[in-house]
Every structure is written in C-alpha cells, then in structure tokens.
Amino acid sequence: SRKPNVIFFLADDLGYMDIGAYNPSTFYETPHIDRLAKQGMRFTYGYAACCVCSPTRSSIMTGKYPPRCGITDWIPGNKGPHKLISAPNANHLPLEEVTVAEAFREAGYATFFAGKWHLGGGNFSPNAQGFGPGLTSSDGNQFWYPPSTVPPPDAKDDPKTTDRIANEAISFIASHKNDPFFLYLPFLAVHNKIGARDDLVAKYQKKKAVAPADASGQEGERKVNLVQNNPIYAAMLEQLDTGIGRVLAALESNGLNENTIIVFMSDNGGLSTSEGSPTSNLPLRGGKGWPYEGGIREPWIIRAPGVTTPGSTCATPVISTDFYPTLLALAGLPLQPQQHLDGISLAPLLKGEPLDRGKPLFWHYPHYSNQGGSPYGAIREGDWKLIEWYEDGALELYNIPQDIGEKSNLAAQYPELATSLHAKLIGWRKEVGALMPTSNPAYKCTIFAADTPTPKAKPFHVIILSGQTMNGVDPKTGFETEAKERFAPDDVLYFKIAKGGSPIRLWVAEWNEIASRHGVNVQTTRTKDTTQGTLHYEPILAEYHKLVEERGTPTSVTFCWMQGEQDGRDKLDAPYADALKQLLFNLRRDLKQPNMNVVIGRLNDWGEGNNESWHKVRQAHMDVAASDPRAAWIDTDDLNDKEVDGIMQNQYHFTGAGCALLGRRFARQSNLLVHGNGQTKDGRPQ
DSSP: OOOOEEEEEEESSOOGGGSTTTOTTOSSOOHHHHHHHHHSEEEEEEEOSSSSHHHHHHHHHHSSOHHHHTOOSSSSOOOOOOSEEOOOOOSSOOTTSOOHHHHHHHTTOEEEEOEEOOSOSGGGSGGGTTSOSSOEESSSSSEEEOOOSSOOOOTTTOTTOHHHHHHHHHHHHHHTTTSOEEEEEEOOTTSSSOOOOHHHHHHHHHHHTTSOOOOEEEETTEEEEOOOOOHHHHHHHHHHHHHHHHHHHHHHHTTOGGGEEEEEEESSOOOOSSTTOOOOOTTSOOOTTSSSHHHHEEEEEEEOTTTSOTTEEEOSOEEGGGHHHHHHHHTTOOOOTTTSTTOOOOHHHHTTOOOOOSSOEEEEEOSOOTTSOOOEEEEEETTEEEEEETTTOOEEEEETTTOTTOOOOOTTTSHHHHHHHHHHHHHHHHHHTOOOOEEOTTOOOOEEETTEEEOOOSOEEEEEEESHHHHTOOTTTSHHHHHHHHHTTSEEEEEEEOOSSOOHHHHHHHHHHHHHHTTOOOOOOOOOOGGGOOOOHHHHHHHHHHHHHHHOSOSEEEEEEOOOHHHHHSOOSSOHHHHHHHHHHHHHHHTTOTTOEEEEEOOOOOSOTTOHHHHHHHHHHHHHHHHOTTEEEEOOGGGOOTTSTTTBSSSSOBOHHHHHHHHHHHHHHHHHHHHOOSBOTTSOBO
C-alpha cells in the first residue's frame, strides 16, 4: 500500500487556551482546527521543549532536547545587561543533524517547506536541512518560501503570509497527489506584529463590544493579560484557521484525506506579558518566555487515519522531541534512535494503549526572555513539576493536575521530593551538556523612583540575629560595634528578632501558617501559645524585602542562630537538625539568597545530663553547621561557668556583658564567612 503523507502545521506563539477545542469559551473562532481535533487525538499535556521559538523548532527537526544542539534561545536572543550572563546560543541548527525532513526524503518522500524557519540562514537554511532546493528568503534568515509563478497576496490582506503559505501548500498537494509527501508548514501567525484583513478585524471589533473589559494581573515584574478580547489578534487567528482549513480541504478534493497524517501544535505559549500582551492563557499561569504552563503547554493534535480514534484525548505528558520518532513509526519507517535521542514514539498512545516513557520531561532556558522571564530549568515527572531559577537557586514545586494555575508552591511542604527532582534535573543537564549562565560582575542593580534612575547605595551587608541573647546585645560594646569595625568600609545592617523562648517548632509552624494563607495546602494544627514568645518569620521577610526595595540587593546576608534553650527543655517530636535545615532552606528561598551564610551558637552544656533533648539539640547544632557549606558554629562552653563574674546571670542566661561578648564572637564569625578569612585546611571557616 502507498505510504501515508504527513502534514505538520506549526503555529507561532499560539496559546493553549486560544482555540475552541481546548477552551470552548474562547473569544476567538477556530472551527477548522476544532474539527481536526474531533477527527483525531487531542493531547492535554502536550509540551514545547522551550518557552520560546527557535529551541522548540530545533527539537521538532532533530528529536533532541535543545541543549544538545546548542540552541537554547530564540536566534539571536536577548543580550542584556542582566544579573547573569546568558549561556552561549548557537545561531543555526548544525548541519550534522539528520532532520526529520531528511529522514523522510531519504525514504522517498517529497518534502515541502513554506513559512518561518528561524534555525539559521545562508548555508544553514531549510535548503540544507531536507527541504528545497530553491527556497528563497524574504529576510535572509527566518522566512522561506518555494519558487512560484503566482504572485503572493497583497501584504495588506495577508500581513502574516498565511494565505501565501496555504496557497503554496495547496499547489504542492495537487502536483504530488500520486507521491508520498512530507509538508512542514510553520506559519508566522499569531506572532507579533499582529495583523489581519480589515474585514476580519472589523468583525471582532463588534464582538469586543460585548466581551469582558481589559484586565491585568502581575507576573514577576510584568503585567499579565487576564482577558481575551483583542480584535486584531482574533482576526489574525481566524485567518490562520481558515488557511489550515483550505489545506485540509485540498486533501479531501485530491482524495488524500484518509492517507494523510496531520499534526498541529504551537512552538510556545501565548504572548501575555509583553509586546502588547494580545492574549490571555488563563487559567494557565504566565505565557511565552516563562516556565509556567502558559509558556510551554501547547494545543497539540494528531490525526492518524486508521490509528487514532476520532474525538479521543490523552492526558499523558508528551513533548515536541516526540514528533520525530512518532511520525517515522506511523509512516512505517525505521526509527533512528541515534538521532532522536530524546523522543519516543507515541504510536501506542495514539492507539489508545498505555505508554511509559521511563523518564521525566526536562527544560533548560539559560537566558532572559523578552517577556520578563529569567533563566531557569524545569522537570516534570508524573503529576509533579519543579522549576529552578538560576539567578538565586529558588525552587518551585507544583502538582499540575491539582493546581493548573501553579499557585501553590509545595517545595517546602515536600522537601525530599523537591530535592529528588532537582537532583534529576542537575543530572540531566550534565547528560545533555547544557551550558549554564554565569555571574555578571559588571551588572549593577538600579532602583527606580518616579521613573528616575537612582544609583545603588554603597555596598552593605545584612545580618539577622535570632535569639534572646542577641536581643540583649549592648550595641555600644557588643555585636554592632564589632560588626561595623569588621565590615568597614561597607555598611552593615542587622535585624534583632526572636524574643526569648521561641523554639524552632514555632519557626517551622509559623512558616506553614504563612504558606497556608498564600494557598499552599499545608496540613498543620497548633494553638498559638503566647507564653512561647512571638512569631517572627513573616516580619523578617517583610523588613528584608522593604530594605531591598530601598537600597538594592545586599552584598551578603548572614543568619545568626542562638536558639535552643526551650528546645532543649522540650521533648522533641521530630529531629531538631531536620527542622533547622528546613528553616534555613525556607529563609534562603524566601529571601532569594541561596548563598546566605549561617552562624550557629552551639547550645551550652549546662550540666543537664538527664535531659536527652538538651544533648540532641547541642549535637544538632554542630551537625547542621558541619553539613551546610555556608555555615559555621560558635562554641560557648568556655562561658558557662556561673562563677565567672559578669558573664553568666544564672544557669541559662548571660548577663549584659556576656551577651556583648557573645555578640562580638558572632560578628567576627560572620565576617570570616563573608570575606573568607581564617580558613582551615579543608577550606571551611574556623
């Protein structure tokens, strides 16, 4: 029997929620794409390999994750300046790659291309990658079309060349109806600059009159569009949908409908945080340029006659590297596993059978997007998705089926799962040779007040003092005086928090309460006991971030922990070391200071030999300091003699002079951690 034909429709910047098949309430009208979904299988977790265009296009052509080919941003990319220097980004797809088009051409297929390539110009054009020959470019780089004797439509009526692409495809189908063919149609729509025929724009301007009014929210530092009501965008999308419908009609008229495999997807999510933000991806979070579902989850449809059940859906997560082996398998061609290293054939899923890919899905974007996103990595395994932000190492963990809008970061609630997924992400980056962004020593933070740039203040260091002992420090003779001397000429600012008797269980419990108020599903119950001191985690965050807004990012942050008396008296319900590690993890993440230093004052051995918890806390202090590369501990055993005049007030408490002495020790140790002085042989501060 004749080999099946293949047509691959690729939209540009089309959101998951932009078509009726995924969003019956959409403002836009896409009847032809919706009909295609009813004829084939619709994937509800179909992902692009990147949140921007070129890397996803590379993954489709090669079956490999973008880092393997060196294309991790749109070509040529965003150059900065930024806090990090973006990783190098290749300006073309390597010729050594055997593209999916070349695989089909080698199997006797005629191949066709018209539209947006964006994988290199000149010697790296689609003419060199399995298409053409004879394709010419309208700009010398991105947009390529076959030679034609028919003049293209007027640009006023076809600003995105949608009709031109459809016309050329229809002509090709008619002239190759007796030969197997592979058509790749990467449309320019619905990418900015948005535009469409005037009559279509007028149609949607009338529709907008009864549509929801404009509304926006916040995504990072960008406004995010919350409403679909843009008449020009809607008209552009209808023109795209009509063009696709015309190509599908050509299959029908040439008797090829039942022998042609159809693929439809978009290269990344809808544009909702930049450049006019013409669409909304709600309830998905974010959009193009972001790691959230709105940026990488795509409308994804495959129709394979005789294989797919019309109107079927699939909830198995899949990614754009999978197209290469899937299309080979559906066409009855041998797979090329040495080429499509990161893709798997989805043929079992298309037949309604289960499929376990045996490994997670991964993303790597070591760049700053034009849409406000910063460098990140991500992994999805089962229901869980972890995002790592490269600027500060912050982790976000979401259960995607339960939290479609990615509102509840569960990294603190499930630290072991977050750690496990993070380790897999790091391992994958090593496997594919992913290049990372690097520190930018020339970058200077600038604070804007009333749109007027204000130079950042001179370098300053922040030290957080926790514990009753710290609150008793004499500012003239204790910590403050010592710290100012040690850190000069830089400024040193410190927060004195945590009244006496505030055990670590209140720190952790309070964080759970805060997380719960922000939508995190944390199961925690306790009664606030006012005799146990004051809660203080949230005030730290508020004061610190207020300081950053006023002065910029500090040169360093150090957290001094001199707690443990109450914990030593209590019966510990959970390992103290784990609780302290969790507290440090929370602080580093929420302060956005992954390199926060920690100075731990080891609990004195005050002779309570019968209190097992006391010794557990004491040992935990040393264990945490030893296991944390940014931590050190201070011994206070030499101060525990009650007979030393002026140092100890009683068995448990220092005098004012004792507090000052201890404060000076914390200041000295903080300075050693920040400036790296006084290293021991193994490189750890003494």
